[in-house]
Amino acid sequence: MMETQLVHRLELDPSKRIPLLKAQLEHHHHHEPEPVLPVANVKTHPTKASTGPENGSVYFIGNATTVIEWHGIRILTDPNFLHAGDHVHLGPGVTAERLKNPAVDIDALPPLDCILLSHYHEDHFDKLVEESLNRDFPIISTPHAKQALAGKEDPFKAVYDLDFFQSVLLPVVNYKGDTGGKKPVIKVTGMPGKHVPPGPLAAVNELLGAVPPTNGWLIEMNYSADGSEDGGETGYRIYISGDTLFVDELKEIPQRLKDEKIDLMLVHLGGTTIPGPKLPLLMVTMDGEQGVKLMQLMDPDVTIPVHFDDYNVFLSGLDDFKEAVTQAGLGEKVVYLDRGDQYRFNVHGI
Numbered sequence: 001m002m003e004t005q006l007v008h009r010l011e012l013d014p015s016k017r018i019p020l021l022k023a024q025l026e027h028h029h030h031h032e033p034e035p036v037l038p039v040a041n042v043k044t045h046p047t048k049a050s051t052g053p054e055n056g057s058v059y060f061i062g063n064a065t066t067v068i069e070w071h072g073i074r075i076l077t078d079p080n081f082l083h084a085g086d087h088v089h090l091g092p093g094v095t096a097e098r099l100k101n102p103a104v105d106i107d108a109l110p111p112l113d114c115i116l117l118s119h120y121h122e123d124h125f126d127k128l129v130e131e132s133l134n135r136d137f138p139i140i141s142t143p144h145a146k147q148a149l150a151g152k153e154d155p156f157k158a159v160y161d162l163d164f165f166q167s168v169l170l171p172v173v174n175y176k177g178d179t180g181g182k183k184p185v186i187k188v189t190g191m192p193g194k195h196v197p198p199g200p201l202a203a204v205n206e207l208l209g210a211v212p213p214t215n216g217w218l219i220e221m222n223y224s225a226d227g228s229e230d231g232g233e234t235g236y237r238i239y240i241s242g243d244t245l246f247v248d249e250l251k252e253i254p255q256r257l258k259d260e261k262i263d264l265m266l267v268h269l270g271g272t273t274i275p276g277p278k279l280p281l282l283m284v285t286m287d288g289e290q291g292v293k294l295m296q297l298m299d300p301d302v303t304i305p306v307h308f309d310d311y312n313v314f315l316s317g318l319d320d321f322k323e324a325v326t327q328a329g330l331g332e333k334v335v336y337l338d339r340g341d342q343y344r345f346n347v348h349g350i
Contacts, residue, residue: 001220002256004189008160008168010114010138014072015174019110021132024107035110036189037067038103040340045302047332054344056221056236060337062102063310064124064268067109068238069219070182070347071177072183073170074112076239077217077266078124079133080310081106088122088311091211094274096123096311103340105159106132114138114170116188118242118268119195119214120145123311139169144213147234162190162215164249171228182223182349191216194245195284211274211284216242218253223349235349239298240266243307243312245283246290246297254298263344265300267291268307271316288320292328303334304343 019025037059044050064078082088082098089095105130117125125145138158139149146161160168170186177184195211202205219238235289239262244250271287285307286294295303308318320335325334335343 001187001222002189002218002260003238004165004167004187006169007162007166009162010160010168010170012073012113012170014111014113015171017113018136019134020076020109020112020137021107022134023132035108037110037342038340039342040103040338041342043335043337043341043343045345046335050346052327053112054346057342057344058238058264058304058337059103059342060304060306060339061104062100062339064118064243064307065102066266066306067112068219068270070186070236071172071179073172073174073184073186074110075114075116075186075219076109076112077116079106079115079117079129080124080126081129082120082126082310086126088126088134090122090134090274090313094313096313098311100310106111112137114140116217116219117141117145118217119212120148121135121212121214121243124243132227142190142213142215152243162188164215165252166190169228171224179223180294182315185222185224185228187218187220188335189218189220191218191239191242192249193242194247194249195243195245196282202350204253214243216244216253221347223347233349234260235347236263236345237261238264238266239300241286242266243268243272243285245250246286246293250294250297262298262300263302264343265295265298265303267294267303267305269305269318269321270308270311270314271320272307272311272313273315283315285314287316288318288324291321292324292330295325295330295333296328301333302332302343302345304337305334306337317338
């Protein structure tokens with residue numbers, strides 16, 4: 001695993017999950033069948049034949065919202081469940097309209113274990129989500145998001161903040177599956193990200209607080225004899241870019257990984273431009289060309305694009321990325337998911 005500063009430990013126990021939503025608290029002990037994600041299509045590795053039953057998956061809900069699942073552990077990323085026609089506030093005088101519906105609504109999700117929130121921005125954590133969430137549900141996010149969420153009138157009480165290259169260890173306890181006596185353990189590390197390029201605009205942004213600080217994530221899945229991170233080789237490694245631009249700080253990620261490989265990259269695209277699409281001023285997420293540059297820098301085995309067409313402030317759609325991928329000769333390294341599709345993979349190490 002990547003060498004990082006371990007600052008939190010959060011045990012995940014699928015047999016003792018707490019409800020995601022306030023509305024579910026009173027029905028928590030009723031034994032109703034668990035909802036199942038409505039999977040439209042299943043995708044697997046674009047070039048390699050499967051070496052066995054896939055035990056991990058990424059389900060694309062829409063925007064940057066996914067469910068990452070491994071051995072029954074489920075992690076929800078950047079929960080945004082607004083529908084087409086709904087609006088989000090993105091900064092002083094800046095709103096955006098959602099153009100697409102999510103694949104599933106938040107109250108129809110199966111039980112979850114934690115949330116990964118890249119940054120505290122309404123297109124990643126909308127007002128309806130904020131109002132509806134159980135305040136004791138674990139959220140892993142940025143120091144800025146923790147300050148905002150813990151400071152609410154109805155405060156969130158289980159926010160674990162990670163700065164760049166800080167980690168939380170997520171050992172799976174009371175695991176009953178057949179993993180040869182080893183226990184699944186997940187390590188999540190905050191990765192560098194910058195919504196705003198350095199220079200005068202960055203100073204103005206800090207003044208306005210318009211675009212919050214953002215993290216990317218490195219998710220390392222492993223099997224361990226004792227639930228620690230010292231389980232030898234990482235079985236699978238997912239890098240999520242978060243809402244960053246292609247900035248120099250990202251180069252530290254492959255430097256720290258050395259010869260270790262990223263198996264899957266979820267890249268946030270869209271070329272998000274604020275204050276709005278009709279008067280472009282500032283691009284705050286990668287466009288298609290930058291997304292390909294990130295593929296070349298990180299060299300992941302497989303890349304899945306997300307965050308590309310859900311809002312009307314996204315000026316660089318999926319076609320821009322597809323064209324840049326084709327020009328770079330990287331077409332066989334990309335899997336495209338529609339909302340409701342699931343990508344399945346195999347975590348090695350048993």
